[in-house]
Amino acid sequence: MSMPLVIQERFCRQSAALIAAGFSLPDVFAYLRVSLPKYRPIWERIETDLASGIGLPEAVGHQALAPILFQQLQLAQVHGDLAKALAVAGDYLGLRVRNRQRIGQLLIYPLVLLGMLVTLQVVVVFGVLPALALPQSHLVHTQLMTMGGGLAAGLLIWLGWHRLTLAQRLQLLQRLPGVRGVMQVYYQFQFTAGAAHFLLAGAEIADFCRHLITVGGPLGDLGARIQQKIQQGAELADALHEAFVPPEVARLLTMGQTHHLVATGLKLFGEQLFLQLQQRLERLVNLVQPLLFLLIGGEILLIYLQILLPLYQSFGG
Template sequence: MPLVKQLTPAKSFRLWPVNTRPVSQRRVRKLRATEAAQLFSLLADVLSVGFSLREGLNFAHVMLPKQREQIKRIQAHLKQGNAFAIAIKTFVDLDCYYQIKIAEENGELTQVLTNLGNYLAIKQRQQQKIKAALRYPLAILGCLGILMVAIKQAILPELTSFNHTLVHMPVWGWWSLGTCSILLVLVGAGTLWLGHQPRLRRVVIGSYLPIVGPVLKLYWHYYLSLNLGLLLASGLQSRDVLKLLQTYQPESVLRQLADALHRHLNAGRDLGQFVDGYAFLPPTFKVFFNRGATSLQTAKDLKADAHLTYQRLFTHIENLIGLVQPLLFGVIGLAIVGIYLSILLPMYHAIGGLS
């Protein structure tokens, strides 16, 4: 028996499992709105000065360190021969993907990336403005809510013991509280129900809502005008565009809208009735598609319409943001009046009982 035993190397030990899958197979999170805006704007800028898409992504890999994992995945897809839209599909929402896909197939990628970058950046800034506008009024409303609870738990019982008669919060106060509770329950139930509806029906219902409805109409007006304009500019006829949209994913609004239009036309009805049946479809579509113009002329009209609607969309949103604080301060004023009445009316009854 040998005096010295050959030692076998100890097995390596790690506290955490190592991800040995290739980079192209690892799960990478979606791009946030701010990150997507930065990436699209940067790519649009470098493409407009003569960079190729691969060179632009290499440049973005250096300039945007937070998006490096996503950019690596996109570059891996491009090396495999996939289109840019396919490469970025998992990192953006479905509507954004189809906008990029249509633009790339029709040579308008730079312009659409510019629009998307601007849209997402402005949207992010507007969300920050809304949060800043809501912060102070909501803090005041929270303090008023605490004050209401303090009145019910501390002041009203004191008045009751002082007058030896039971003092209640005014009936209108309970009615207001009950109404607000019912409204919150209805809004929550409606939101859950809406989340289980097809995408097209959600868009239709959303376009009827009082405040966000006009914004949704303008957004879909821009989105549909731009994409239809790009498809028609490629030389496709209207029927060919309809068939192409029916090959898209069933979850997309473009596919669901194309299927609905196909059923509508097969039933022998005209386009004008279809446009009138969907609140978010612009009436200009009836003019553009029914006047007998060529596909190229219709494409020019749709692109011009999309450009004008794009500007109107953000102007409308800015105007809405300006109304947020005045409306909330009006609600705060009504709440303050209600709190004063909830204190003074029981005190009035207590003094009347003493006299």
């Protein structure tokens, strides 16, 4: 049984609120069994794993939930603020849910219009033109071949995407223009928010970097690179010179300010990065509708050509 993102968001927010109010994990999952009964088997599997001694991150990870949830729970094992980790994961999942809803809203009108145009085109090409004894334009065959090739390519891409591992998907996304910038801000947010939680819990930035290695994925690679630089004798400022570490964060960590001041600064900057991530995602989402309208414009042009060219040919042009 898979769990939709909107339910994962509710899980994070409800669990964070209950834990912050003093509820224990068994109480939290007892509440979830009542509030989200459809996913009772998942809650029971997590409880079974916890009862057998498996940690919460691993128990949640076994249910194939969003990676950010697993990463935040892993970090919470060290800095100790489970409610905050769940809240951070809930905020990001909420952002993804809103963007998906926004995409759906943007797609409704263009897709309906495109469907009507395709229907009109089929009626014209296979109904009106034969009834008028007019020849079909060569554009029909070209369009059919293009559509067939596009569908085949889309199917191959879909199959290939689902065969990739999570790490391979992330590497591929980081190479795409536009998406690369979003991914960078996302991991900068993850690094900054995690570092803030560690420092607020009294740990050092070196502890956070060492723990990142256990997280895996791009953040794990980042932690390994930073640790390697430090072991080779590099200064912290040089070791933090990475794409997933914002320059402002690196400067703040090496300014020699008090522990609490640095932690508070990281927390505030993490909130700014989250807003920046939200803005970048919204810009990407807003590109969907104009691209569809370009496709609609091309479809309208094809319909005109498929009507006018046969008429022109019938007049001896």
